[in-house]
Amino acid sequence: MFTGLIEVTGTVVSVTPTAGATRLILAAPTLAGRWRTGDSIAVNGVCLTAIAVEDPSHFAADLAAETLARTTLSSLTTGSVANLELPTPAGSPLGGHVVQGHVDATGTLISLLPIHPDLDTTDWRLTLEIPSQLSPQVVSQGSITVDGISLTVARADFSNPDLPRIEIAIIPHTYRSTNLHTLAPGSPVNLETDVLAKYAAAQRTRAQEDWLTPAYLLANGY
Numbered sequence: 001m002f003t004g005l006i007e008v009t010g011t012v013v014s015v016t017p018t019a020g021a022t023r024l025i026l027a028a029p030t031l032a033g034r035w036r037t038g039d040s041i042a043v044n045g046v047c048l049t050a051i052a053v054e055d056p057s058h059f060a061a062d063l064a065a066e067t068l069a070r071t072t073l074s075s076l077t078t079g080s081v082a083n084l085e086l087p088t089p090a091g092s093p094l095g096g097h098v099v100q101g102h103v104d105a106t107g108t109l110i111s112l113l114p115i116h117p118d119l120d121t122t123d124w125r126l127t128l129e130i131p132s133q134l135s136p137q138v139v140s141q142g143s144i145t146v147d148g149i150s151l152t153v154a155r156a157d158f159s160n161p162d163l164p165r166i167e168i169a170i171i172p173h174t175y176r177s178t179n180l181h182t183l184a185p186g187s188p189v190n191l192e193t194d195v196l197a198k199y200a201a202a203q204r205t206r207a208q209e210d211w212l213t214p215a216y217l218l219a220n221g222y
Contacts, residue, residue, distance in 0.1 A: 001088055006085055006148060006178050012077065024063055039086075048061035049062070095150075104192050105131045108189070109128060111126075123169060123175075126170050140153055140156045149180070151168045
């Protein structure tokens with residue numbers, strides 16, 4: 001498990017498609033010696049299996065077709081900045097929230113705007129468009145993971161069900177220490193909703209479906 005507290009950012013060295021999985025190699029010098037082959041590393045919120053390469057300051061990961069289809073990792077190119085997080089050891093404080101590294105869908109960055117003129121100290125307002133199927137799992141003041149970053153939804157606007165949007169307050173530390181400052185409007189981002197919200201939405205859907213029995217439909221004239 002992860003917590004969505006980004007430790008470092010890494011830089012994409014290469015993305016190489018093969019007849020099978022695509023090989024991704026990233027440079028992450030500060031993580032050298034802290035992982036072994038087979039360990040999990042979250043890359044932009046995607047849980048990947050680390051593979052050693054010749055340079056100990058680098059690591060590789062193989063991307064399955066499902067991963068490429070479901071996440072933004074297919075859009076990475078040489079020089080892209082990626083958020084990295086190692087798993088949280090059992091018993092450690094959960095500083096963010098429980099993050100599985102299982103991306104639900106991708107969203108689109110609409111804007112990332114400073115609140116104050118002083119760009120060194122300002123906080124920022126992040127606006128995202130999210131897929132409509134995620135709306136039941138997102139609430140104001142609830143948690144969401146954006147490119148692996150544990151964030152709190154400041155405002156959820158679902159007035160247009162076809163174009164749901166959320167707004168998130170970004171503090172200066174998060175802006176500087178993650179890949180957010182490298183993204184431009186229109187950039188895709190990985191989204192993972194809070195696992196507790198997923199279960200709540202699933203239970204609500206099942207409860208609603210339980211009403212639609214043949215006896216109910218007959219009694220109500222359907």
